[in-house]
Amino acid sequence: MQLVAENLVLERGGRNVVDGLSLRLEGGAALVLTGPNGSGKSTLLRALAGYLRPRSGSVRIIGAGEDREVGEVCHFVGHHDGIKTHLTAAENLAFWAAYLGGPADVSVRVEAALQRFALDALADIPAGYLSAGQKRRLALARLVAAERPLWLLDEPTVSLDTSSIDVLIAAINGHLATGGMAVIATHVPMALAPMQQVRLGQVVHAEAQP
Structure with a gap:
């Protein structure tokens, strides 16, 4: 299974915060999003999850066995815990x-x-x-x-102590080891394998594969 985004343009507050982003994420790999506040990390994750319609471009899942929306195969954990x-x-x-x-x-x-x-x-x-x-x-x-199969995590380490962060990293690595995918916005270094890091605030063409 692959997550593919092509030429994404995402708008917030009347301006483009993501402009021309393309990425391909394969099963067993993680993509870590970095960048300053306001660079579009949360906006991108919401677009990947299907919560935000891109101004242009597309997001799709390949290899799910049938045509499925990304929201049908993903977990999204945002700033709000949803409890x-x-x-x-x-x-x-x-x-x-x-x-x-x-x-x-x-x-x-x-x-x-x-x-x-x-x-x-x-x-x-x-x-x-x-x-x-x-x-x-x-x-x-x-x-x-x-x-x-797809985990979309927006600053997942917020409010966690060191031991809990270690538990989270172990869970993500276990997910990747079974062919899962993860896209994570974070300011905290995470020892994930395999992993590609993308810094937002520029035109990005990224591939992450095991």
Whole structure:
């Protein structure tokens, strides 16, 4: 499977923040987006996820077995954690596991996700009572609870301590090892293999492959 973007022009606030970007991401590879605030990292991720219509250009998935929208095969974790505060940590993950990954083995996948992100002791606590770091870990845990081939992550390390960042990096590397893809906007160095880094704020033609 490949993620392909061609000649993307993305607008925000009446100006182009991404102008003429093309990229090709193959299964098993990661693309890390860097650049100053306002350079278009978040805008690009939202466009890749299908939340923002490009002014021109295209985004498509190749090799999914049938014509599918990128949103059907991706996880998007943005600045907002997307957590239902009245549900427990486990209930939040069960919702996402069933919604994004189907009804099979939901409890098994939820337990694995809670353990991976060190949330098992907090499973029955309403998410509204969690700290900022715990909420971020819960948002990221849905990556494990519902497998999808493409992960789009916008500053995923925000509110995480060093050990939690290590857990996240291990999860991403595990995803890549099974043929998954990841596009990550971050200011934090991440030891991912294989990885290509793209700095926004210029015309970009990038390829990332294992």
